[in-house]
Amino acid sequence: MSSPGSPPELSIGIVGSGGDGVVLLGELLAQSAVAAGLYCYMDKVFGPQIRGGESSAILRISREEVLRSADELDVLLVLQWADLARFSDVLSIAGNALIICSSEDETSPADAGLPAGHHGPVLSLPLKQLALEHGRSKQARNMVLLGALSGLLDWYPEQLSAVLERRMQRYDERSRENNLAAVAAGRDALAGWQEGPLPVLPTADAAPELVLASGNELLARAALASGCRFMAGYPITPASEILEYMNRRLPALGGTCIQAEDEIAAACLTLGAGLGGVRSMSATSGPGMTLKSETIALAGMAGLPLVVVDVQRCGPSTGIPTRTEQADLNLALHGAHGDSPRIVLAAAHQADCAELATQAFELAGRCHAPVILLSEQQLAQGLATLPAGGIPDNTEPSPGWPERSIGSAVQVQLTGLEHDDKGRPLSDAASHEANALLRQARVDKALGSVPALQHGALEAELGLLCWGGSYSVSREALALAAARGVTAGMLCIRMLSPLDGDAVQAWLDRQQSLVIVEMNHSGQLHDYLRSRLDLPEITMSLRRSGGRPWRLAELEEFLVSHGLIPQALEARS
Amino acid sequence: MSTASLFRNATEPVWCDGCGDFHVLDGLCTAITGLGRDPREVVLISGIGCSSRLPGYTNAHGFNSIHGRALPIATGLKLARPELDVIVTAGDGDIFSIGAAHLMHSVRRNPPITLFVMDNGVYGLTKGQQSPTTPAGTQMRTAAQPVQESSVNPLSLMLSLGCGFIAQAYSADQARLVELMQQAIEYPGFSFLNILSPCPVFRGGMGIYKELRRSTTDLQQDGHDPQDPRAAATLLADPAGIPVGVLYRR
Numbered sequence: 001m002s003s004p005g006s007p008p009e010l011s012i013g014i015v016g017s018g019g020d021g022v023v024l025l026g027e028l029l030a031q032s033a034v035a036a037g038l039y040c041y042m043d044k045v046f047g048p049q050i051r052g053g054e055s056s057a058i059l060r061i062s063r064e065e066v067l068r069s070a071d072e073l074d075v076l077l078v079l080q081w082a083d084l085a086r087f088s089d090v091l092s093i094a095g096n097a098l099i100i101c102s103s104e105d106e107t108s109p110a111d112a113g114l115p116a117g118h119h120g121p122v123l124s125l126p127l128k129q130l131a132l133e134h135g136r137s138k139q140a141r142n143m144v145l146l147g148a149l150s151g152l153l154d155w156y157p158e159q160l161s162a163v164l165e166r167r168m169q170r171y172d173e174r175s176r177e178n179n180l181a182a183v184a185a186g187r188d189a190l191a192g193w194q195e196g197p198l199p200v201l202p203t204a205d206a207a208p209e210l211v212l213a214s215g216n217e218l219l220a221r222a223a224l225a226s227g228c229r230f231m232a233g234y235p236i237t238p239a240s241e242i243l244e245y246m247n248r249r250l251p252a253l254g255g256t257c258i259q260a261e262d263e264i265a266a267a268c269l270t271l272g273a274g275l276g277g278v279r280s281m282s283a284t285s286g287p288g289m290t291l292k293s294e295t296i297a298l299a300g301m302a303g304l305p306l307v308v309v310d311v312q313r314c315g316p317s318t319g320i321p322t323r324t325e326q327a328d329l330n331l332a333l334h335g336a337h338g339d340s341p342r343i344v345l346a347a348a349h350q351a352d353c354a355e356l357a358t359q360a361f362e363l364a365g366r367c368h369a370p371v372i373l374l375s376e377q378q379l380a381q382g383l384a385t386l387p388a389g390g391i392p393d394n395t396e397p398s399p400g401w402p403e404r405s406i407g408s409a410v411q412v413q414l415t416g417l418e419h420d421d422k423g424r425p426l427s428d429a430a431s432h433e434a435n436a437l438l439r440q441a442r443v444d445k446a447l448g449s450v451p452a453l454q455h456g457a458l459e460a461e462l463g464l465l466c467w468g469g470s471y472s473v474s475r476e477a478l479a480l481a482a483a484r485g486v487t488a489g490m491l492c493i494r495m496l497s498p499l500d501g502d503a504v505q506a507w508l509d510r511q512q513s514l515v516i517v518e519m520n521h522s523g524q525l526h527d528y529l530r531s532r533l534d535l536p537e538i539t540m541s542l543r544r545s546g547g548r549p550w551r552l553a554e555l556e557e558f559l560v561s562h563g564l565i566p567q568a569l570e571a572r573s
Numbered sequence: 574m575s576t577a578s579l580f581r582n583a584t585e586p587v588w589c590d591g592c593g594d595f596h597v598l599d600g601l602c603t604a605i606t607g608l609g610r611d612p613r614e615v616v617l618i619s620g621i622g623c624s625s626r627l628p629g630y631t632n633a634h635g636f637n638s639i640h641g642r643a644l645p646i647a648t649g650l651k652l653a654r655p656e657l658d659v660i661v662t663a664g665d666g667d668i669f670s671i672g673a674a675h676l677m678h679s680v681r682r683n684p685p686i687t688l689f690v691m692d693n694g695v696y697g698l699t700k701g702q703q704s705p706t707t708p709a710g711t712q713m714r715t716a717a718q719p720v721q722e723s724s725v726n727p728l729s730l731m732l733s734l735g736c737g738f739i740a741q742a743y744s745a746d747q748a749r750l751v752e753l754m755q756q757a758i759e760y761p762g763f764s765f766l767n768i769l770s771p772c773p774v775f776r777g778g779m780g781i782y783k784e785l786r787r788s789t790t791d792l793q794q795d796g797h798d799p800q801d802p803r804a805a806a807t808l809l810a811d812p813a814g815i816p817v818g819v820l821y822r823r
C-alpha cells in the first residue's frame with residue numbers, strides 16, 4: 001500500500017469561528033486517514049469564549065503512533081483569516097505550507113499573522129459563493145474546503161467517501177445532497193492546479209484496525225465498563241462531555257445520571273450513591289474541584305469510596321476555560337482542610353484516561369478512600385488513535401461497592417467527626433493521631449498499583465521526569481536526545497499519591513542529570529518531589545503555564561541551552 | 574416509651590437540659606417504631622449542628638455528614654437504594670442557610686425522602702448566632718445590635734417551591750409530632766416537616782416553651798384543607814398564630 005515516497009507524517013491546521021464546522025472538517029479528515037490505516041492525533045483548541053468564539057483543529061497524520069500534534073503545519077485551511085490571529089501562539093506555519101483560504105476575506109493573510117517568510121502556495125477560492133451556490137448555505141464552506149483539499153492531495157478517496165457517507169446519514173436527503181455538492185464544487189474549483197509542489201500524504205504499510213477517541217469519551221466508557229452506574233456533575237468546560245456521555249448511556253444500563261445544582265451537590269450525590277454501594281463518580285474542572293474539597297475530605301474521614309475527575313484547564317479562577325494546563329496538582333494532592341490523604345492519579349495520554357478510570361474504581365472500592373483522577377483539556381477533548389479493541393466496552397452488571405455500604409443487617413454509623421470504629425464521636429488527641437495513621441494506611445493500600453511509565457535507558461546521562469499530558473512531548477524529546485547521541489531515559493508518574501517513593505528514588509539514583517517537565521508556572525511536581533525525595537545534584541525544572549500545548553522545540557531549546565543535548569548537526573554547520 | 578426503645582440506642586445525647594431536640598428524638602423513635610419499620614431499613618442523614626447529632630442516638634443507620642449537605646447525600650443514597658427509608662434530620666442553619674440551594678433542587682427532583690428540620694431559630698452548636706429563621710429584631714447573645722434581616726418563613730418558602738408535603742410541628746407536643754412525622758415518612762415524594770424545637774440556652778430561655786404552647790394553633794382543628802394550595806397561601810398571608818399540622822399535601 002505504501003508508496004516508496006510516502007512521508008512519515010503530515011500536519012494540518014484548520015481555523016474558523018464557532019459554527020463554521022472546523023471541528024467537523026477536522027474529524028472527517030482524521031477519520032478517513034485512520035480508516036486508511038494511519039495514526040492521527042487531533043487537538044481541538046478554542047478561543048477564550050466557550051461558545052461562538054474562534055475554534056481550530058490541528059491534525060497530525062502519521063505512519064506511526066502519535067500522541068500529540070506536530071510543532072509545524074504543512075497545510076493550513078482558513079475559513080476566516082481574522083480567526084488565525086487568535087491562534088498565532090498555537091499554530092506555527094511551515095515556510096512551504098500549503099494554504100487554502102477564501103478569496104472573499106476582508107482580512108489579509110499578513111494582517112492575520114501569516115509569517116512574512118511563508119513561500120508556499122496560497123490558494124484562494126470563493127468559499128462563501130461556492131457554499132451558497134452548491135451547498136445552499138454559507139454553512140457549507142467547510143465542505144467546500146474539504147473538497148478542495150481532498151481533490152488537490154488525493155485524500156484517501158475510498159475512505160473519505162465512506163466516512164462522508166456515514167456522516168451524512170445524520171442529515172435529511174436535501175442537506176445530504178447539498179453537502180456533497182459543496183464538496184464536489186470545492187474539488188472542481190482547484191482541479192488541475194499544478195503550479196507548484198504539493199505536500200504528499202503518508203500512506204500505511206498495513207491497515208491496522210484503528211479508531212479515534214477523545215480522553216473524555218474514553219474515560220466515560222471505561223467508567224461504565226468498570227461498573228459505574230451513577231454520575232452527578234455540573235456542566236463545566238472541558239469536563240462536560242463526560243457528563244453528557246454518561247447521561248446518554250446510564251439510563252439504559254439501569255443507572256442514574258444527574259445534573260446537580262452545583263459541584264458541592266454533585267460530589268455529595270456521588271458520595272451518597274457510593275454509600276448505598278453503587279459505583280459512582282463526579283467529573284469537573286478546577287473551579288468545581290475547589291467546591292468539592294470539603295466532600296472529598298468527608299469521604300476520607302468516613303472511609304467511603306469516592307471517584308472525582310478533574311479535567312484541568314487554565315486557572316486560577318475562571319482563567320482560560322478552553323485551554324489546557326497542569327496546575328491542579330497541588331489542589332488534588334492537598335486541597336482540603338486537615339490531614340486529608342487521598343489517592344491521586346494523572347492520565348498521561350488518551351488511552352490512559354481509560355486505564356486510570358478503571359484503576360480509580362478498583363482503588364476507591366479497595367481502599368475506601370477518595371480517588372482523584374486528573375486529566376487535561378488537551379487529552380480530554382483531543383482525539384487520539386487507538387487499536388479498535390482498545391476502547392472499553394464491557395457493560396456487564398456492576399459489582400458495586402458492597403463492602404461499606406449502608407442498609408445491611410449490620411448497623412452503619414458514619415460521621416465526619418473524629419470517631420471510633422463504631423462511628424461514635426471522639427475528641428481525644430491520642431485517638432485523633434491513631435486515626436490519622438489509619439486514614440493514611442487506607443490510601444497507602446494503593447501503593448504501587450499504578451506503576452509509572454518508563455522509557456529509554458534506565459541508567460542515563462539525561463533523565464526526563466514528567467506527569468500527565470507532558471508525557472507525549474517528553475517521549476519525543478527522549479527520542480531526540482537519543483538521536484543526538486545522549487543516553488536518555490524518562491519516567492512519567494501516574495500515581496502521584498500515594499507516591500511510590502522507593503521506586504521513583506531508585507530511578508532517580510540512576511540519572512546523571514534530571515529535567516522535570518510540567519505545564520504549570522510554579523513547578524508543582526518539582527516541589528512535591530523535592531520535598532520527599534533526593535533529586536540528583538543536576539536537577540532542572542522545565543515548566544511554563546498552560547494555554548497552548550507543548551512544542552517539541554521548547555524542550556529542545558531548553559535541553560540545548562543547558563548543555564544537556566548537543567545542537568542539531570545542521571544547526572552547527 | 575417501651576416500643577420506641579427498639580430504635581433508640583444507649584448513647585447519652587450531648588444536648589443541654591431542656592433542649593427541644595430530646596423531644597424530636599423521642600418522637601422519631603416512636604414514629605418509626607409505630608410504623609413497624611426495622612431500624613436497619615432506616616437511614617438518618619444529617620449535617621452539622623446540635624440537631625445533626627441525632628442519628629448517632631439511634632439504632633438506625635446514620636451519617637452525621639458536613640454542614641448543609643445532608644440533602645444531596647440523602648438523595649444519592651435513595652437513588653442507589655430505593656428500598657431504604659431515607660430521612661434527613663438537620664438544623665435550620667443547615668437547611669435554610671448554608672445548604673439552602675439544595676432545598677430548592679431537592680423539591681424539584683422530588684426524591685421520596687423525608688426532611689425534618691429541627692428549627693430552633695438559632696445556631697446552637699456555634700453558640701447563639703442568628704439563623705435564617707431568627708425573627709428580625711431579636712437580640713442575639715453574640716451580636717452588638719438586634720437582628721436586622723427579615724427571617725425566612727419555612728412554610729411559605731416550601732409552598733412557593735412547590736413541595737408536595739409541607740407540615741409543621743412543635744417538638745413538645747409529642748402526640749401531634751409523632752403523627753406528623755409518620756405522615757411525612759409515608760408520603761410518596763419529597764416531604765418536609767419543620768419542627769419547632771427550642772434552644773432554651775441561646776433563644777428565649779425555658780420561657781420559650783410556654784410561649785410556643787400559647788401561640789401555636791392546630792391547622793386541622795381549625796378546619797384547614799391541606800389539599801388546597803390557595804387556602805395554604807391565604808393562611809400564611811394572614812396567620813392566626815404559629816400553624817402546626819399539615820399545611821399542604823398534594
Ligand SMILES: Cc1ncc(C[n+]2csc(CCOP(=O)(O)OP(=O)(O)O)c2C)c(N)n1
Pocket residue numbers: 621622623624625640663664665666667668691693695696697698699704
Ligand atoms: C462549612 C462549615 N461552616 C461552618 C461550620 C460551623 N457550624 C457548625 S454548626 C453551625 C450552625 C448550626 O446551626 P443549625 O444548623 O441551626 O443547627 P443547630 O446547632 O442549631 O441545631 C455552624 C455555622 C461548619 N461546621 N462547617
Ligand code: SF4
Pocket residue numbers: 587588589591592593594623624693697698771772773774775
Ligand atoms: S445549644 Fe441549644 S440547640 Fe444546642 S443542645 Fe443546647 S439547647 Fe440544644
Ligand SMILES: [Mg+2]
Pocket residue numbers: 622664665666691692693694695696697704
Ligand atoms: Mg438551629
